[in-house]
Amino acid sequence: MEITRLFLIKKFGEYYANADLYIPKDLEKREFAFVPLEQFPDFVMHRHMAFSSDHELKTYLRSNVPAHAYYSTAYYSNPSAEMEEKGWMGADLIFDIDADHLPKRSLKAAKIEVLKLVKILEEDFGVDERCVEIVFSGRRGYHVHIYDERFRSLGSAERREIVDYLTLNSLKNPESRQMKRIARCIAKYVENAIKDGRIERMLEKENEAMKTILKTNLKVIAEGDFSLLPKEVFDRAYNLCLSRLAVHVDPPVTADIKRLIRLPNSLHGKTGLKVTPIPLDEFEDFDPLRDAVVFGDEMVKVRILKRVRVRLKGEEFRLTPGKGKVPEYLAVFLICRGVALYGH
């Protein structure tokens, strides 16, 4: 384990020596936290750190190479104090979209959620897209940071209301914008179901009259009057539309006004991937397993501990336990995942 740890410290250290650091707004008001690589693979967090300049932060990262680096979404008057004495001054609004919390657990699905989120933030919440920053979390999802100062002072309860808005929790009012979206979605669903004949399987018995009624009343349904819909059709359509239109953010992350979040441009110690900020116009084409890889192709000797299948940099690797040589970027990934050791 000792040489594996030294290898990681060397590689991460090289990265931090040359990397462009991300400097959060109002750096001196943020709390920082690090999990040092020195203790790899143990996870020991050092909290309540603060820096007064970019230079200070850079110097620290280079001499204490971290496996994980975090900063507070909150602004504090005294960020290095104990929690109770920090003096909370506000917090950025953040969202966490984690592939493992989605109905379809994939990074692709997470991307769709991010796009839904950004659209609603703009259209409904009036957030300027220049205030939105999307960051690949380095593992299974995306963080969305909103730097709109209006939201900074909001407390936890207010932020939970924003979450409920996005997740459609307790949606009731037919006049609300969200319910209007649901209504249009339901009408579309019914229209398609009539077209492709699925509606017949949904209705209990052969029911031509009902089909005609629905067909001629699609507009009424789209306007939010669901009284004509038989229960079995409504339930199915409503739940489908709810799941399609809800933005599946992780609620506690947004509601927590003293959260630590990964520092963009740092490395994720469980993957070796870069916590990557992605400009909105490049987001569509972003592929984390290609674009967040920072290490080189030089071949490295490793000992594989477990059967694994990974896709990285567009290549699919199937590995079996034993000694082998793999590209450096894959070696770092496997070691971070705990399925390989450095050297033979």
Added chain:
Amino acid sequence: MKPFLPILPFLAKYPFLRVAGRFLEFEFGDLESILRSDDELVSSARELGVRIVEATLKGEKVPELENLKDLKEPFLCEECDVKDCVGRGGDLDRFRFCDYPVHSSEKYIKHLNIAKKFVLAYLFSKIAVSNLSEALRRKFAVRMARIYREMLEGESVGFLKVVVADFGINAKFVDGIFRVDVVDYLRGAVRIKAEEWKLVNRRLERGFVFLSKRELVRLLEEFLRDRLCERVEAGLKLEVKVEHESVDLDVKDLGIKAECYPPCMKKILSDLRNGMNVPHSARFAIAAFLLNIGMSVDDVVNVFRNAPDFDEDKTRYQVEHIAGRRGKGEEYICPSCDTMKSYGNCYADESCSNIKHPVRYYVRCVRSHSKRYSRE
């Protein structure tokens, strides 16, 4: 010049407006000189102010305030073309520069005196309440805010805009409807429990929430409560006669009755018992709930014993933290029903009707049981 002319009748009715402070300063100078004054007007206002507090806390009406409800004056700025004032002062100060042409001096003097009386009375009410407990201040604020709300409902849109600006709320009035900045909306609306006030049930466009006039006034009531609850430092004590506050029975003395746990807590417990992986938010909720109703730290730690990732030391550390034995030294309060819902931890059934907090559910259940037994 007729300083404050258009706002005078409104200052009498709504003396909580920040403009009222400017008005007092203009008429009397600073707080010191008001308190030192032996003016008849000041001493009768002081008596009225204290009486308003006492009556409000007892739930009685104050005749002077009731009469104000009939004071229906148009908001002159709405029909004024002069508008010189706007260039000379912001939302707060422009009224001082009023040059409205058609208005009799007699009427002006009459309104001026009423305004002085009620704005001073308000000041003394605030001084009187400042010495009371948080609970009594809250009670006073809630009741007064309701009275103001009822009066505000009858006011014109033009005047409501003044009130909105006075509270620093960013809002506009378009096509017969108010549009309120979502951030300002949330600040007030989170405290209104009805579902129609949840943001998800609102029309929200480009950062603005659509509200009818009535709804806007209801939102203002929440902001009002906070302002009415604020204390003023005046270096003066005004004696207020109030009855003793009733003490709420301590929940921790009710004993542990598992049959009275709300459905959400029963669900979390059964998941834990079955070794399922329960989300962090639910673990926090059950720990806080059990501690809140008086369970010991040891017993709470045991609840987690079957969790797949159970680590006794870690669990104990966390439970002690929630119990307030570490950190700030204050026990955490179990999340409310709203929070449980937001995190997907709510499993409400019909027994939860009218319940907003899991601990209330428990208290209600235990009390109704003990009543039943004592009758038998």
